[in-house]
Amino acid sequence: MSIVIIGGHDRMVSQYNNICRSYKCKLKLFTQISSCFKKQIGCPDLMILFTNTVSHKMVVTAVQQAEKNGVTIARSHSSSGSALKEILETYCY
DSSP, X not given: OEEEEEOOOGGGHHHXXXXXXXXXXEEEEESSOOTTHHHHHOOOSXXXXXXXXXXXXXXXXXXXXXXXXXXXXXXXXXXXXXXXHHHHHHHOO
């Protein structure tokens, strides 16, 4: 399963990778917006938005791309490892 995480903390990148790897998920992570962000998102199976640590512009762009491609969106105000685990337990079979 391919996952895109929008938001989160830079210092948590390795922990996010380890958690996703333990659920056998392929991860693409964006903690900050880049110039070609819209093109880099792609078409994952699941998009996770950590709403507390992300700009409004990034959320709007990500949601537009997800709706355009029919991608499932999971939102969490917390960007902790346990919040990510809860989402993955819900969506990863």
